[in-house]
Amino acid sequence: MGPKKGSASNARVTRNGQASTSKASSRGGISKRQGARPLKVDRDGDLNMDASAAGSASRSQPKRSNNNATSSSAPIRTSSRNPRPTAKTQQIIQRVINGDPSQISAHRAGRRTDVAPPVILRVQGLKDSKAASNEGGGLKELLTFLERKSQTVGHTARPVRIKKSQINGDFVYITASKEDAQEILKVNNFYFAGATLQITEVPEGLPNRDSTPLSSTALEMKEQLRNVLSTRYDVNAKLLNLSTLGEDPTLNQMGFFRGEATPEKMFKALMAICEGLFKTPQAKRDAVVSISLAGNNINDVSQILSLTDTFPDIVNLDLSRNQFKDLKALQKWRHRLRSLQTLLLNDNPIEVANPNYKAEMVTWFPKLLNLSGIQVRTPEQVAATAAASRPTPIPQGGPDFRDINRVGEGFITEFLPLYDTDRQNLAAKYYDEQSTFSIAVNTHSPHEAGVPLPTWGDYIKFSRNHMKRNHAPARQQRLFTGASQIQALWNQLPPTQHPNLAAQFDKYIIDCHPIHGLADPAGQSPLGVDGMIMTVHGEFDDQELGTTKTTKRSFSRTFVLGPGAPGRNPIRVVSDMLSLKAFKNVPSPATTQATTVNDQQKQQMLLELSKQTGMTPEYSQFCLDGANWNFEQALASFHEKRAQIPPQAFVAAA
Incomplete structure (x- = not known):
């Protein structure tokens, strides 16, 4: 973890601003200290959150530790390098990190139900790539490629993140959020290190892991790590104190600081055990509010990235007395820890190298109140920002129907039944070579309680939702122009059944307005001709292609109608935009108060x-x-x- 020996990062900055070098700083990451100074313990025998702050009995309370966080400048020294652990020890550590499948399943069963479950993707091609000969089988290089390339291809402003990964046979299984998985799927058929990647979604989830019981040695190691966590947990303060792990006698006895990168593996093992201690995410949030990682010689959050996966909702975090020297070292946490209110970065080189770092950190964490002992927001400001980000209701006055010679009424009365029964003749009658049609699927709209959420497989590939299709070629490909293109697309959409407009008019809201300046298909009026714009809000049932499964959906359809070309139907559809969403009853004009x-x-x-x-x-x-x-x-x-x-x-x- 951290820079290797001999790198330019070996210079350290002490509290008095002078640079110093030592063998201890030649390796970043969690490391042990040398010296005869005894470890500080509290009245219960537990390690203090800040072992170097003599007499600071209140260090176990994170919010009261702001003034004490810089109380020590003692450098962290690593021990001389000992022989690496044996291969067997490394395997045992890895199995402890993996954890028991039963505990993992129990945690998954307790996921919050108000957020979309993660998506499992299967990636094929790593074994055939040149990266397969790298250390670790090329997995790290593959994950970096997928995150970087999917963000580039999708032109997303936010980073794409892979939460978990594992190699199983010829495949790599990765776990990501629903939004990130959609971006990663765009990298399908891309070349990686000379091999073509095949990426598919795995609805059935991860394959079963090896359920062989842990050996007695592995069980003993796991129990020792549990004991380390128990002695470092303050139940009253809800504090998990992981400061100065390099001085922990149990961890040193277990040999975690004898080889390259073993401290990082040790930290992953601790997080894996923490994951199995809680049955639900809420139980974890209730038990651990604050975490201290002070004095661990960490120089990049990538070394402790598993913390944000295990404890994404912590409120207070102490990173003081480490080796963070710039914002890049903290970058990977930019879109994480969204509930963080207190962050301590005292006694880190970044304080001298970039005194203005606080302004950037405030933008990263929307609920941050206290940064290194300085108040950066008030609770009222956080609440006001959250309220401003929520959509506010606007009044809706019901339908405004301004038809001309009942043209709009005649059109929609004929259109809906023909769309259900004879789309080919409908397109031939009302659409010409300049007519356009598009679909926009809204998968996050409010839906009717008690009605199952629909699937969108038959529509999503045609969706032109501008919030999802954010580059011009993808949008242009999903704008269908001309009657023949529109007919071909309609043939690929599921058959539908709309409610009878005359008998069930309460299931629709229809607006109609005259407009001016439409292009004259006869070419006689350079200033344009009159037409109308009509919007229909309603519902329909459709049948999933290839099955008998039916689904109820809500829709909004906006037509721009104009006069037809000479010799054609007197009415033509200039533009047709269909928006689909989960079913929700249309509001009654008499009772509607607001729409969002x-x-x-x-x-x-x-x-x-x-x-x-x-x-x-x-x-x-x-x-x-x-x-x-x-x-x-x-x-x-x-x-x-x-x-x-x-x-x-x-x-x-x-």
């Missing part, structure tokens, strides 16, 4: 309005704000007031 538009929906509406009107995003947002983020009303308002809009409201190409 979240940030994702706002961004999609903003992009679509800019595309259809040619306005800049700034003026498109003005238009949507004025319409209370009702897309149809904003588009209708644009066409009604087109002549009054200033030229600077449009992009240069317009």
Whole structure:
């Protein structure tokens, strides 16, 4: 763990600001100290959180330790290198890290039900790659490649993270969140170290691990690690004190500091045992609120990354008296520990190398209140920021139906039954070579209680949701232009059954507005012709392709209608946008008080309005704000007031 011997990182900065070098700093990571100074213990015989702060009886309380966190500048010295543990010892450590399958299953059974479960992916190709001959079989290189490449391909602003991994035969099984798994699947068929990767989702989960019982030696080692944890846990303070692990006599006796990287393996083993001590994540959150890792010679959080997997919700963390010298050493925790309120980084080189690091750290942890003894936020500021990030309800006045000569009524009355029974003739009648059609799937919309969440396999590959498809080629491929393309796509979508519009009108909300300035298909009016925009909110049942399974879904469908070309149907569909989501009853106009538009929906509406009107995003947002983020009303308002809009409201190409 940390820089190797002889690297440029061997220089250390002491509290008085002077640089010093020592053999101890030649290796980063958790290390032991030498010297005759005895270990500090509290009245119960446990190690103090800050063993170097003499007389500090309150060190076990993390929030009261802010003023004491810098009380010691004693350097951490490593022992001279002893022979590496035997291969058998390494195997025993690895089995302790893996843990008992029964305990892992028990933990999984207690997952929170309000978050999406992780996704298991199977990766084939590592064994055939040049990286297979590397130390560790090339697994580390593969995981780094997948995280980096999936973030690049998907153009995601956030990092893509693989939570867990294991090699089983010719495959590598990885665990990631649902969102990250979708990005990793985009790397399927990419080349890695001369081999083609095949990445598939594994709905049945991980294959069964070897259930052979641990040997007596492994069981003894596991029990020793449990004892180390028990002596370092303060039940009253809910504190897990893992400071100065290099001075722990039990860990030294077990030989964890005799070879390269064994301290990191030891830390993983401790976290694996912690994982098995709690039946549910809530039990873990209730038991461990604070953790101290002070005085462990850690120079990069990648060495202790398993901490954030095991204790993602800790509130207080002490990293003082380590070797963090810059923000890069802390970067991998940027999107983790979202509940952290107190973080101590006193007596780390970063304090001298980058005095302004606090400003960046505040942006990484949204609930951080105390950073190295300095208040950086108040609880009221945290609450206000959280409230501002939640979508607020906006009033909905019900349907606004302004039809012209009952054209809209006649169109929708014919459209819905034909879409259910005769899509080919429907497309031929109302769509021409310039008509466009697109689908947007919203997998995170509110849904009706008691109704199972639907699957989206028959739709998701065609989805043009701008929050998910965030680069131009993917969006363009999912915009279908011309009656023939639209017919071909409709043939690939599941058959549907909409409620009868005349008999069950309460299952729909329909808005209709006149618009102006549509392109004249006859080419006689350079200023454009009149048309209308119609939006239908409702529901339908569809049948999964290849099966008899039916699913109820909600939909919103927005049509832009205009006059047809000479010799064709008098009405043509200029644009058809279908939005799908989980089923939820449409609100009654008489009882509806509010509807919610979240940030994702706002961004999609903003992009679509800019595309259809040619306005800049700034003026498109003005238009949507004025319409209370009702897309149809904003588009209708644009066409009604087109002549009054200033030229600077449009992009240069317009």
